[in-house]
Amino acid sequence: MAEREPLVVAMPKGRIFDEALLLLKQAGLSVGTDLSADSRKLTVEVPEEALSFLMVKPMDVPTYVEHGVADLGVVGKDVLLEEERDVYELLDLGISPCRISVAGSRDWKQVFNPKVATKYPRIADRYFREKGQQVDVIHLNGSVELAPLIGLTDRIVDIVSTGRTLKENGLVELEEITHVTSRLIANRASYRLKSSAVNEIVERLAQVVKGKEGSS
Ligand SMILES: Nc1ncnc2c1ncn2[C@@H]1O[C@H](COP(=O)(O)OP(=O)(O)OP(=O)(O)O)[C@@H](O)[C@H]1O
Ligand SMILES: O=P(O)(O)OC[C@H]1O[C@H](OP(=O)(O)OP(=O)(O)O)[C@H](O)[C@@H]1O
Numbered sequence: 001m002a003e004r005e006p007l008v009v010a011m012p013k014g015r016i017f018d019e020a021l022l023l024l025k026q027a028g029l030s031v032g033t034d035l036s037a038d039s040r041k042l043t044v045e046v047p048e049e050a051l052s053f054l055m056v057k058p059m060d061v062p063t064y065v066e067h068g069v070a071d072l073g074v075v076g077k078d079v080l081l082e083e084e085r086d087v088y089e090l091l092d093l094g095i096s097p098c099r100i101s102v103a104g105s106r107d108w109k110q111v112f113n114p115k116v117a118t119k120y121p122r123i124a125d126r127y128f129r130e131k132g133q134q135v136d137v138i139h140l141n142g143s144v145e146l147a148p149l150i151g152l153t154d155r156i157v158d159i160v161s162t163g164r165t166l167k168e169n170g171l172v173e174l175e176e177i178t179h180v181t182s183r184l185i186a187n188r189a190s191y192r193l194k195s196s197a198v199n200e201i202v203e204r205l206a207q208v209v210k211g212k213e214g215s216s
Helices: 017-026 058-066 077-083 121-130 164-168 188-193 195-215
Strands: 007-012 043-046 051-056 072-076 088-092 098-105 115-118 136-139 155-160 171-180 182-186
Touching: 007 017, 007 058, 007 195, 017 195, 051 058, 058 072, 058 077, 058 182, 072 077, 077 098, 077 121, 077 171, 077 182, 088 188, 088 195, 115 121, 121 136, 121 155, 121 171, 155 171, 164 171, 182 188, 182 195, 188 195
Parallel strands: 007 051, 007 072, 115 136, 115 155
Antiparallel strands: 043 051, 072 182, 088 182, 098 155, 098 171
16 A cells, blocks of 8 residues: 555557556556546546556647656657657557558659658658658648548658558558657656656566567
């Protein structure tokens, strides 16, 4: 039974949630039944473990952590690269793997003043700048694969996992930008001021992650 002030953890709703929850359980945390993908509750208290969870949009996890309303958060590396928030990245959890890639039609050809559609404008901008290519980045919030199909852009920068969305829309992966997995992040002040509680969770999760790596 923990006596300390609860650690607040920002949990991403959506794709990552179930895998993140499983990791917490495998780390021996009894998080109860309120913390579930089906729940509509936005805050879940687990007093037995001195933990409190916030259910947030994946893109917003680093925002809550940077501002210190959450001590810890679980978030995809894609979001960290895009959001560039001032947080500590403590652990690669190895869950929800995917990649960020450039994609387009099979017969794509370099054009003058090329356009790229993406949910990740900063990542795309940085990638093409580092390659010395000038592109016009168009920010979309989803259904990004539609852009080249209807002539909005020549290419896209988006998440690829199974490759099914690209395939079903007649697109191909042209270049991989980076591999993505989910990470445990911490608020900078919490990491110093609540170090023993934070380190305990990090160590427990690291054990689980190490065990999975060993068995794969
Ligand atoms: N196939 C995939 N597509 C998108 N994200 C994936 C995929 N596989 C793993 N991920 C990871 O899951 C996270 C996205 O989760 P999710 O799709 O639930 O959120 P979202 O993009 O904010 O979705 P929405 O805007 O539809 O709520 C990404 O940040 C990435 O790290
Ligand atoms: O390679 P796949 O396994 O097909 O996964 C990749 C697709 O999944 C995501 O879209 P999502 O379902 O989140 O919809 P969105 O278009 O609203 O972002 C991503 O943006 C790709 O479109």
